[in-house]
Amino acid sequence: MKTPSRAIDKRRLILDAGIQVFAQRGFHHCRVSDVADEAGVAYGLVYHYFDSKEEILNTLFLERWQIMLDAIAEIDRQDLPARDKLYAVAGFIIDSYRNEPELMKVIIVEVTRAANSFGRLHLDKIREAYQGIGAIVERARAEGLFKRDIPSEFAAMCFYGAIEQLLTAWIFDLLPRTEEEFEHAKGLVVDTICGGLETAPAGTAAVSG
Amino acid sequence: MKTPSRAIDKRRLILDAGIQVFAQRGFHHCRVSDVADEAGVAYGLVYHYFDSKEEILNTLFLERWQIMLDAIAEIDRQDLPARDKLYAVAGFIIDSYRNEPELMKVIIVEVTRAANSFGRLHLDKIREAYQGIGAIVERARAEGLFKRDIPSEFAAMCFYGAIEQLLTAWIFDLLPRTEEEFEHAKGLVVDTICGGLETAPAGTAAVSG
Amino acid sequence: MKTPSRAIDKRRLILDAGIQVFAQRGFHHCRVSDVADEAGVAYGLVYHYFDSKEEILNTLFLERWQIMLDAIAEIDRQDLPARDKLYAVAGFIIDSYRNEPELMKVIIVEVTRAANSFGRLHLDKIREAYQGIGAIVERARAEGLFKRDIPSEFAAMCFYGAIEQLLTAWIFDLLPRTEEEFEHAKGLVVDTICGGLETAPAGTAAVSG
């Protein structure tokens, strides 16, 4: 068996070491030996379990990203208002960062934002996330809850872009990282994207008054 | 001055070659000799004008980014509604991509999204952009046009994140790149962030009627 | 004895796997795991039976080469004309290739022609073959059947060199590999080396008449 419960799973050890080392020094600025050292295993064992340094990162990304894709699909399946669904999506992503900041840092910094290397490689998987969010928006448009003149794919880009920017800001200390901030941000991002920055739209309100 | 008008400005030639080569192959996937070849100059001349390969990219970024920072400041100085100001900002950035797609690709892909390398190096400069946008939002909040409960820096993150996501989508062909799309996107992004995705909030509208 | 008849002889399995794998991919281009996989045994078992990857090849070579040395000695012991003896030697070697082409390919390609590695290691054993052939020639010289002015060791080199070249040509498809070709070649190589390429040396023959 590849993952005996009684013994230490060295493969997992290497993956976890990859998270730490990639997060701290960046994928390109660390050597395979750094990962091996962090995992406390011999150099060669890394290549026993993975074909290359890149495969470690790919594995980390795909494992985690799929969980997110599944979560988005699951959220969309529920009978909830679009705003609540988007809140759940934002909440899931933000909680992911809250619970596993190093892993999410690696995924965001080394994959989804690394447009010219791993980002390109996983473009299709990344796009699936946009499409999952887009599906939520599309349904809301069909029901008349969301504006018709904003295409759902466009809306999905804005929503995901806003969240990724938030995570990036946390990662690089541009925004404070407290429990309250995380929790608060969930609502704020949905308020912003769904409700808009503007106060009661004067034009509409005035006319209707 | 380093730029005699009579002779060909080799420094400029190298910078322009950097744009092309970095955009096509990515900063890390091209060699200094690729830049020199593209510029049609000798290998060593690159090091006569620049201290390192990185300095070429830094120069490209700083040159262009400052133009954007100045534009944002200039826009904020005008007497316009916040929505119009944000439209002008979005318009400036989108037009930048429209007019110089390679340069903007390099800036977005290799610097602002490259969080672990150049992004970190230029964090302060990048943050200035958020702050410029944040200033626009802040003023609108003070005037009661924008919601009080969404902090301006948070709003700026969402706004900038949405635009960067858009550019990234164009760069990697996730969204169509036509003149109409570019023009349309300017309004859409402002509509989304300022007006929100939701149709007239029934509750409020009803009350006000 | 290491070879119990009731059980499968894993050692033999490994040796046979070595023949296949070394012949197909070459000794240096295959890994020990390739041999183990081909044999259907575990990685480590190879090292239970052999000290090293090299020992597998050494064993294959020595086993087979000794058979040839014995055959040459046996042939020389018979009361036959030198030409018939050389025909028998050529026949033995060519039949060896005909019957076990993979094994002979390994021996020729990886040992006798691999002058800088295994060829050097087994130089003495290889030399014994030359000496065996040389002994046949020497006797013929003593009997006046073979020319005095061609040293027997020199003749042996030419004879063996011609045959090895033939095998190499078959191995690499430079000559056709049919039953007829094999059979024909036995006579041709002896005709060439013993009788020479030239037609009846008119001058000499005429004079002797």
Next chain:
Amino acid sequence: MKTPSRAIDKRRLILDAGIQVFAQRGFHHCRVSDVADEAGVAYGLVYHYFDSKEEILNTLFLERWQIMLDAIAEIDRQDLPARDKLYAVAGFIIDSYRNEPELMKVIIVEVTRAANSFGRLHLDKIREAYQGIGAIVERARAEGLFKRDIPSEFAAMCFYGAIEQLLTAWIFDLLPRTEEEFEHAKGLVVDTICGGLETAPAGTAAVSG
């Protein structure tokens, strides 16, 4: 210019170092740094002039082998008896070894006899040599000087095989390496292959008398 006469040609220096190092330790048993050290140049310069370690060997082989192919063709063009032509060919090859033993050792040991690696890569070039020799034989057969029943390509194999075996014997000290031996061998190999080992075929001669 790539080969300025006034300065030291480092590329040539590297090639010559390759000859020495490959001859002494064998291609696979030496590192690129060994070649660089022997040449007295920096590691990286080897890769400035050659794409890989293998390219050094390929270059050495092709340079020298072409000279031999040209020589064989030139010899065949002359108006000489076949035996003299073959003597010239044998002479050329043996003199090549006499004058540049290290280079010839590398070519023989690392290329023409390394059937599974470089030998295979250069199979066509090597075959050209057989064909060149075969052409000489073929002409002699047409003129009735050489036996009809020994195919020229077969004869060429025997002739080349005998010579290569001789060189190998010298390389590995199985035969003495003196000027006399070299000179003597030229005639002996031709005598053997053209005239055969057998003394005047008594039967035939007697009958003809």
Next chain:
DNA sequence: GATGAATGAGCGTTCATTCAT
């Protein structure tokens, strides 16, 4: 200014061999 040959540290990967079970 301009050239491109020369430098050498750095890193990913391979794979024969060992060893605990």
Next chain:
DNA sequence: AATGAATGAACGCTCATTCAT
């Protein structure tokens, strides 16, 4: 006997940077 995870030395290649001319 049998397994295959674990080890780590070895090496080819890249490429940013320097420097002599």
